[in-house]
Amino acid sequence: MANNNFVTVSTIQERFNLVNYTTELNLDDAHVTVADVNRPALQLHGFYEHFEPSRIQVIGNVESAYLSKKTDAEKAESFSKLFSYEIPCVIFCRGEKPAQVLIDEATKAKIPILGTDRSTSEFMAALIFSLNMDFAPYTTIHGVLVDVYGEGLLITGESGIGKSEAALELIRRGHRLVSDDVVEIRRPNSESLYGRAPSITQYLIELRGIGIIDVKSLYGVEAVKDEQRIDLVIKLEDWTKEKEYDRLGMTDEYMNILGIDVTCHSLPIRPGRNLAIICETAAVNHRQKKMGYNAAEELYRRVQDNINS
Structure with a gap:
């Protein structure tokens, strides 16, 4: 709209x-x-x-x-x-x-x-x-938007699955919060999406059991950002034995937002998994792909070379 x-x-x-x-x-x-x-x-x-x-x-x-x-x-x-x-x-x-x-x-x-x-x-x-x-056309999405090494990481998933907790850990690791709970997304052109927080919830995170915390007050202005381009979507979901998850990353999945396909990774949640480190690694890996290097394709090339030798 x-x-x-x-x-x-x-x-x-x-x-x-x-x-x-x-x-x-x-x-x-x-x-x-x-x-x-x-x-x-x-x-x-x-x-x-x-x-x-x-x-x-x-x-x-x-x-x-x-x-x-x-x-x-x-x-x-x-x-x-x-x-x-x-x-x-x-x-x-x-x-x-x-x-x-x-x-x-x-x-x-x-x-x-x-x-x-x-x-x-x-x-x-x-x-x-x-x-x-x-x-620009805009929409709202239930999720968390974080700036990780310059990459806009949109974390989505069902309520209570751990999006805000993952964002808080990323903030503690030196990254910046853009929006928690609700992300307003705008498409100023045919190639890019930008997200920001509604003014009423800007700089705030809701943590179940603790309540509302002000990230800007607790961690300083370097821990927040007003607006960020969206580069990658991480979809958190409960792990089930019946579902097959991508282990190599040879083919990319996408989430369509306002007519633009954004690379999306489905991340199964299990006890003991460090979501912040996984999200951080996904952002760095996505950045590396944009620079021309794909680890999955490199593995495939090595396997093919080994078969042909």
């Missing part, structure tokens, strides 16, 4: 620490509804064919240089036309400041004008990524 229907311009201002040049306007009333942005160079010259007014308009060095050659009357005319469309806001980059005539036109049209010292291309990339996260 989709995430948000809109993001307020006040949220964008706070997120990127933008200067507000139209202080008379309430930024909560201006809504952003799409993740794309636009540099209105052609529009300032009067070309509005295929113009998308729902996008944030970003003014960079080129647009500022063009405007500097115009008189105040010409600037007012250009922006009066631009502001006749219901655009969410205009953002000036590289520390460029809008002329007072532009601020007056914007205030009249109730279009916020903001500013930043960041370079145009760098700011646009950060803004688009942020908006993609806001508008």
Whole structure:
């Protein structure tokens, strides 16, 4: 399902620490509804064919240089036309400041004008990524998300099977908690998934018999992380003699989340097994596979060489 229907311009201002040049306007009333942005160079010259007014308009060095050659009357005319469309806001980059005539036109049209010292291309990339996260399809999964050596490890399984205990041991081994119990997952593009905790349970872990513990308070800020890309799923399940478990890892299993297949390992639980070490090893092994080395394939190659020799 989709995430948000809109993001307020006040949220964008706070997120990127933008200067507000139209202080008379309430930024909560201006809504952003799409993740794309636009540099209105052609529009300032009067070309509005295929113009998308729902996008944030970003003014960079080129647009500022063009405007500097115009008189105040010409600037007012250009922006009066631009502001006749219901655009969410205009953002000036590289520390460029809008002329007072532009601020007056914007205030009249109730279009916020903001500013930043960041370079145009760098700011646009950060803004688009942020908006993609806001508008990305999302879902929630019952599980625990931990950052293990940079790999996002999503631990799933039935309630009470030991997910939180495994996460706590991983934290004690120097890894970082992202979310316990409920993981909010977003798909900002067709290749990656990002998980985070609901704000109400952020940094908290529930341990049966003990209760709620605050990981950030107990272990410090280095033990938690706000958001993490999901790279691997560990599915904990009760061990049964009747089921055959993969012992070589020659073929990968996958779990489909929001249309993306994520590598998944089913891990049988038996007394005496150290779940944290197994999860840690699975994350390192997955990372090694991404770097081009597969231990199972190496074993197969050795066996074949031994047979052929």
